[in-house]
Amino acid sequence: MSVPGSPSAGAPVPALIDAMSEGLYLVDRERRITVWNAAAARITGYSAAEVIGRRCGENLLRHVDEAGAVLCGPHCPLMATMRDGQDRSASMFLHHKDGHLVPVRVSAGALRAPEGESIVGAVETFSDDSATEGVRERLRTAERLSVVDALTGVGNRRHLDAALARRLSRWERHARPFGVMMLDVDRFKELNDSYGHEVGDSVLRLVARSMAAEARRSDDVARYGGDEFVVLTDASDEDALRRLGERLRAVVERGRIVLEGGEEVGVTLSAGAVVVAAQDDAAAVLRRADEMLLQAKRDGRDRLVLAV
Numbered sequence: 001m002s003v004p005g006s007p008s009a010g011a012p013v014p015a016l017i018d019a020m021s022e023g024l025y026l027v028d029r030e031r032r033i034t035v036w037n038a039a040a041a042r043i044t045g046y047s048a049a050e051v052i053g054r055r056c057g058e059n060l061l062r063h064v065d066e067a068g069a070v071l072c073g074p075h076c077p078l079m080a081t082m083r084d085g086q087d088r089s090a091s092m093f094l095h096h097k098d099g100h101l102v103p104v105r106v107s108a109g110a111l112r113a114p115e116g117e118s119i120v121g122a123v124e125t126f127s128d129d130s131a132t133e134g135v136r137e138r139l140r141t142a143e144r145l146s147v148v149d150a151l152t153g154v155g156n157r158r159h160l161d162a163a164l165a166r167r168l169s170r171w172e173r174h175a176r177p178f179g180v181m182m183l184d185v186d187r188f189k190e191l192n193d194s195y196g197h198e199v200g201d202s203v204l205r206l207v208a209r210s211m212a213a214e215a216r217r218s219d220d221v222a223r224y225g226g227d228e229f230v231v232l233t234d235a236s237d238e239d240a241l242r243r244l245g246e247r248l249r250a251v252v253e254r255g256r257i258v259l260e261g262g263e264e265v266g267v268t269l270s271a272g273a274v275v276v277a278a279q280d281d282a283a284a285v286l287r288r289a290d291e292m293l294l295q296a297k298r299d300g301r302d303r304l305v306l307a308v
Contacts, residue, residue, distance in 0.1 A: 013037055013048070021127070023104075026111065027078060028121045031055045043104070043128050045097030056124075061094040064101065064254050077108045078122045085110045085119055091129060093213065099202060099257040100209035103129040151201060152208030154229070155222035163220040163232055164282050171276050177236035181245055182289040183211075183271040186301040188227040195265060199257060203227075203267055206255045214251045216244075228293075230286070236275050238306060245271050245304040253302075270296040274307040 013035055017024055023040035025033050032055055036048040044061060051060060056078065063071040071077065077088045088108045093101040104126040111121040147159035155163070170176040185191070185207060192200040204227060211229065212221045220232040231248065235241045249269045257265040272292025276285050288307060296305040 020125075023126045024123065025051075025056070026121055026123050027056055029082065029119075031076075031078065034121070040126075043096075043102060043126065044094060050097075062254070063106070064093050064095075064251070065090075070254070077106065078124055081108045081110050082119050082122050085112075093251060093254075094126065095255065096209075097258075099206040099255050101213055101251050101255055103213045105129050149208070149223040152205050152223050154208045154212050155220060157222070157224065160220070160222035160224065160230055160232075161282070163222070164285075167232055168276070168280070168282060168285075177276055179231075179233045179235045179241045179244075179273055179275050180285050180289045181231040181233065181241070181248075181271055181273040182224065182286070182293045183229045183231070183245075183248065183269045184293065185227040186268045186270055188267075191265070191267070195259070199259070199265060202257050203265065206257060207252050207267065207269070210251045210255050211248050214247055219244075230289070238275075241273050241275065242304065242306055245273050245306070249302075249304060268302040270301045271304040272296055272307075273304060 017035065018038045020037055020039055023043045024035070024037045025040050026035040027033055032053060033051050036046075036051050041047050046060065054060065056072075056076075063076075065071060071092060077090065080086075081088055087110075089106065091103065091105050094104050094106075096102050106124060106126045108122055108124045110119045111123055112118065113120050147155055147162065149156040164180075167176075167178045171178065185203060188200065188203070191203060204223075207227075208221070208223060208229065211231065215221050215231060216233065216235075218234050222230050222232075224230045231244075233241070233244055235244045249271060252267060252269050255266070259265065270293060272289050272295060274285060274288045274292060277288075280288070292305045292307050296303050299305065
């Protein structure tokens with residue numbers, strides 16, 4: 001893409017760019033943000049005034065891949081595009097201003113000076129991948145049945161009970177196994193005591209939204225109570241269940257709550273996971289998952305323990 005000169009930081013955004021449904025921002029060779037459209041503000045929570053003139057990797061979006069690996073620095077797609085001029089497109093996560101991760105589809109392209117082929121910056125567009133019709137329909141259904149946890153936006157105990165009953169019925173009738181994972185926030189009481197319940201609530205929202213974004217479409221994510229969450233999943237062999245658990249832990253660990261003074265609050269999760277067994281009813285399979293969670297706590301927290 002050629003541009004008639006690099007836009008100056010803080011310059012008015014052209015109306016056409018501001019009307020786009022996709023988020024868009026431009027950076028110069030030093031990765032300083034020079035343009036930030038209205039959709040970028042809506043998807044990320046950051047206004048143009050908060051980002052113009054800052055570097056894109058400067059504690060802002062901090063893109064991570066689906067395994068939780070940070071893509072800023074040497075792995076930054078914008079940097080790679082500015083080096084070789086090649087367009088790039090990928091699914092990843094960005095950090096919302098509130099701290100949680102947002103699944104996005106990102107495209108990056110080089111900006112070239114109009115008088116030649118020299119690269120003067122890059123453009124990134126991104127769209128929120130969580131707003132698919134399937135997700136919207138499931139949310140509408142959940143809201144109609146009053147099964148959404150008011151604080152976090154994921155399923156509540158009523159949702160969990162219904163989803164677990166359905167899976168147990170399929171297990172009994174058709175021998176379709178499933179996995180149950182119980183997770184909670186490490187040292188949540190200490191966090192609440194140190195920073196207050198408002199920050200604690202923000203942490204719970206971060207955890208819930210990050211896990212819901214990373215979980216597969218067929219998974220059920222619910223708040224079990226307090227700082228405990230349960231994930232029901234079709235992943236039913238040891239390797240698949242372990243991969244899912246580690247991905248959930250990784251995306252939560254990459255999230256941050258930024259306090260007014262700039263201090264960052266991060267969290268880790270402990271998790272226990274089991275595969276449904278012949279003798280299990282709802283209480284039994286949840287109890288077994290909870291036993292694995294307690295083992296993860298005893299083993300030092302910030303880990304997954306899987307019953308094999």
